[in-house]
Amino acid sequence: MKGAALLLALALATPALADSDLPPARYANTALADPAQEAKAKALMETLRCLVCQGQSIADSDAEMAADMRALVRERIARGEAPGSIRHWLIERYGEYVTYDPPLNALTAPLWLAPIALLGIGLLVARASFRKRKG
Known part of the structure; x- marks a missing residue:
């Protein structure tokens, strides 16, 4: 103790x-x-x-x-x-x-690209969710 x-x-x-x-x-x-x-x-x-x-x-x-x-x-x-x-x-x-x-380089590319990728994934999930509700 x-x-x-x-x-x-x-x-x-x-x-x-x-x-x-x-x-x-x-x-x-x-x-x-x-x-x-x-x-x-x-x-x-x-x-x-x-x-x-x-x-x-x-x-x-x-x-x-x-x-x-x-x-x-x-x-x-x-x-x-x-x-x-x-x-x-x-x-x-x-x-x-x-x-x-x-600056954008090989080391910092994930920092710059991750928000864009996450936004794209979010849009795909939202689109799939709306399609399920319609159908």
């Missing part, structure tokens, strides 16, 4: 121990002074997935890694780098998973 309680306590404490004691990066939670640059940074951040949370964009996530990625995006935008090149660099570094809009 004590062992199970200890395992449960460790499992619950793991997320609390995941963040470091370091202060956040300069632009992690601070907007850029130039509203146009901040708008570009925000638009890009909303298209990038938090690698820790996985269900949130880096713009919405409170994870430390998302804060670091926000700071990186803002710093590069402030230096004049284009959002497309920043996005490309992040995809090269973290893989296609970092983006909410993966």
Whole structure:
């Protein structure tokens, strides 16, 4: 019983121990002074997935890694780098998973084709159901 309680306590404490004691990066939670640059940074951040949370964009996530990625995006935008090149660099570094809009390729084809296939199956099932009711 004590062992199970200890395992449960460790499992619950793991997320609390995941963040470091370091202060956040300069632009992690601070907007850029130039509203146009901040708008570009925000638009890009909303298209990038938090690698820790996985269900949130880096713009919405409170994870430390998302804060670091926000700071990186803002710093590069402030230096004049284009959002497309920043996005490309992040995809090269973290893989296609970092983006909410993966390109169509052999690896991501099931993600793009599954909804179409499921819709087709649903239409066939509905058609068969309606034919049974008529007959």
